Amino acid sequence: MTTNISGVLEPRAVRVHEIATDRESAIHRCADVLEEIGAVHPAYREAMLDREWAMSTYVGEGVAIPHGLDMSRDLVRRDSLAVLRFPGGIDWEGGRVTVCVAIAARGDGHVALLSQLALILLDPRKAEILRSATDPEAIVAMLEADDEE
Amino acid sequence: MTSIHGGSIRKVVVACDAGMGSSVMLASQLRRELRGAPVIVEHHSIATIPDDADVVLCQLGLAGRARAGAPGSVVVGFRMFLGDPAVARVVAAVKQGGVVFGTPGS
Numbered sequence: 001m002t003t004n005i006s007g008v009l010e011p012r013a014v015r016v017h018e019i020a021t022d023r024e025s026a027i028h029r030c031a032d033v034l035e036e037i038g039a040v041h042p043a044y045r046e047a048m049l050d051r052e053w054a055m056s057t058y059v060g061e062g063v064a065i066p067h068g069l070d071m072s073r074d075l076v077r078r079d080s081l082a083v084l085r086f087p088g089g090i091d092w093e094g095g096r097v098t099v100c101v102a103i104a105a106r107g108d109g110h111v112a113l114l115s116q117l118a119l120i121l122l123d124p125r126k127a128e129i130l131r132s133a134t135d136p137e138a139i140v141a142m143l144e145a146d147d148e149e
Numbered sequence: 150m151t152s153i154h155g156g157s158i159r160k161v162v163v164a165c166d167a168g169m170g171s172s173v174m175l176a177s178q179l180r181r182e183l184r185g186a187p188v189i190v191e192h193h194s195i196a197t198i199p200d201d202a203d204v205v206l207c208q209l210g211l212a213g214r215a216r217a218g219a220p221g222s223v224v225v226g227f228r229m230f231l232g233d234p235a236v237a238r239v240v241a242a243v244k245q246g247g248v249v250f251g252t253p254g255s
Contacts, residue, residue: 051166055210059174060231067170070194105169114170115177121231122178 008110009143013037013082014136023097026090027052030066030082030102039080039104040068047072048102058094061127063117067103079109083139085131098131113143152250153203153223155242160189162202162222164215168194175206175230182240198222204239204249212252226252 013033020026031045047068051057058064068075082102090097101117103110120126120142133139161179165172176192183190193199195211198219207215209226216224227233235252242249 054166055208057170059171060229065170065174067167070167070169070196072167073169103170110169111173111177114173118174118178118231119181 008079008113009081009083009140010037011136011140013039013080014085014139015083016085016087016134016136016139018084018086019088020086020090023052023090023092024049026064026084026086026097026100027066030084030100033082033084034080034102034104037080037082039077039082041075041077044068044072044075044104047075056093058092058097059121060095061121061124062089062096062098062131063101063121063127064092064094064097064099065101065103065114065117067105073106076104076106078104079107080104081110081113081143083136083143085134112146116143116145116147119147150221150223150251152248154248155244155246158188158203158239158243158249160191160199160202161204161206161239161243162198162219163190163192164195164198164205164207164211165192166195166211168192168197171208171230175227175236178231179206179236179240183243186243188243206236206239209252212254216251216254223249223251225249226254 084100163172163176172192202222205222212226227235
């Protein structure tokens with residue numbers, strides 16, 4: 001599978017020393033980073049919070065994937081991901097989160113990276129490597145890899 | 150519809166509220182697990198489930214909405230994105246035969 005995914009996750013969108021006291025402030029940090037990199041309109045933040053309260057975005061292995069709603073796609077400027085690492089952990093509905101993979105998507109540009117994330121999380125050893133990685137370039141490389149046979 | 154035989158399943162749709170996050174991840178896992186089977190796996194938002202979906206997988210809390218929007222599909226709710234037994238049952242029914250039952254609800 002050859003996919004041009006460069007640009008969906010940039011090293012500057014990877015933050016490895018984040019602190020948040022709770023789920024809500026973690027979502028705000030995710031929205032901050034998506035805004036900072038120019039991926040979303042400021043109103044996308046509300047959609048992320050609405051989505052989170054409607055249903056937890058916890059997916060397992062200490063990872064949550066905060067994102068907006070179908071009707072907030074127009075607030076996304078380009079398909080982008082941001083990775084925020086919270087070494088202290090956050091109580092989340094569903095489990096304890098140390099990594100947020102925040103999603104802003106209007107199309108399918110992010111699909112390959114999310115598929116790779118699913119592969120990583122299904123392998124507890126790889127999931128641990130992702131959770132403990134502190135080099136943004138390495139995190140980008142891990143998610144851009146294509147381990148699909 | 151309340152049940153379908155595994156051999157009759159041609160299209161499985163993973164649906165979530167936005168169709169941009171959770172459903173994308175689960176759909177990619179399913180595609181991998183069902184590789185070689187004559188089944189198409191797609192991800193959609195709960196509001197845009199196609200009519201020809203034989204089975205719709207969605208988070209339990211969305212099952213009611215999915216049933217309303219896709220009356221012709223068997224709707225299966227799940228709790229976990231990684232390793233949920235309800236998802237495993239759909240995979241097993243497609244690969245080995247067996248009946249998939251929809252999640253009960255009003």
